[in-house]
Amino acid sequence: MISIKESTYDDIKDIQSLWADEDVMRYIWPGGLHETEEAVKEWLDRFISARPKQNHYSIFEDGKYCGETQYRIDSETKNASLDIKLFEFARGRGIATQALLYSIQEAFKQGAENLWVDPHPANAKAINLYRKLGFIQKEMPEYVIALGEDPSLYIYMELGKKEFNDKFEKSCGAIVYTIDGGVIKYLLVEEMSGFHSFPKGHMEEGETEIETALREIKEETNLEVELCTDFRISEQYQLSEKPGVTKQVVYFLAEYKDSCPCIVRPNEVKSLKSLKLEDAINTIEYDNKKEMLKKADSYLKRRSSN
The missing domain is CATH 3.40.630.30 (Gcn5-related N-acetyltransferase (GNAT))
Incomplete structure (x- = not known):
């Protein structure tokens, strides 16, 4: 990480x-x-x-x-x-x-x-x-x-703000979890495409990464969470629908207690699934997101043992 x-x-x-x-x-x-x-x-x-x-x-x-x-x-x-x-x-x-x-x-x-x-x-x-x-x-x-x-x-090389914004997009979110009967369960978002990911969304002008993550989690799952900013992991990839544009997605860790996630954007989210680590890994389609989840789980277990 x-x-x-x-x-x-x-x-x-x-x-x-x-x-x-x-x-x-x-x-x-x-x-x-x-x-x-x-x-x-x-x-x-x-x-x-x-x-x-x-x-x-x-x-x-x-x-x-x-x-x-x-x-x-x-x-x-x-x-x-x-x-x-x-x-x-x-x-x-x-x-x-x-x-x-x-x-x-x-x-x-x-x-x-x-x-x-x-x-x-x-x-x-x-x-x-x-x-x-x-x-x-x-x-x-x-x-x-x-x-x-x-x-x-x-x-000498130079980069303008407008040129950068035209070339890069950024989203923020979190690997969201709860502890149920002593077992960590991770919240997966099933997108309309059928693929599974973590709650996230586009960063608005003037927002911090933390503000974006909290807003998007609330807007996608209706959850109030406690964000762990010591854990920060990101991925970069080229957008196939926008040639020449790179997308960066930043994830924190976020815990929710005494509440249940629910779909707020039915036109964007097909379902929400709260799963144990092994089941979540088997559900996620992309290897890079599986690795992110494993790192998050290792971090939580190290933290709880200290």
Whole structure:
């Protein structure tokens, strides 16, 4: 499970280790950047004091630190710089895409009109990833050069808010469960197509992921739930009905008590099924959603044993 959270002082040693890694820093600081704990703390303080116009996130996979991502919005131009660094073991598995999408969406939500990156020309994998996300190579503007960036050393790439919104869609929901007689039962939504999934829906302008998830669960099942935001998992896929558009769906965990789910949208939902893990896995058609459910179940069992 990939977790992306605002960095705190607890992450300082991980950040130090990331910056000191020669492979991570080879395109920007050969040999690695070796900073003291106090220096990193002072650097992080600048992000903390400037939130949400600037933010720094730490990235984890199943609790293991993978790297960082960040954005900084310029108050005058409304443009924001974007960056990501990952250890080698975390590359090539979709972690960078998830983390960058999170940073991009947060930056636009906080008022950025354009985002820019400046990868090294030799960093082909980063350049290809940025292109897939919609970044376009352009001439480096003067205000970026004034920040100390060198157009002779780095490639300038830019992504506008409208272009991003045209290329990406986002939905949020949750793996919803209840505990019945000591047994965890998961709520599946049978869509009109006959396929089974979890409650979710499109994120509206100005909403947070949490707000969207809570609203959609209520609108689909009439349930008031307690959301667990420590569990966050997502999937990305191409929309067959919209060529060139990527859909991201974010799921949290949500528990309901002393209430029964009911269909609120009969034109969208065929049935609701509350099932034990094994039965739910056998009912779900898509392997990726089966894996999500298994991860959610493992998380709940680890949490209950602590």
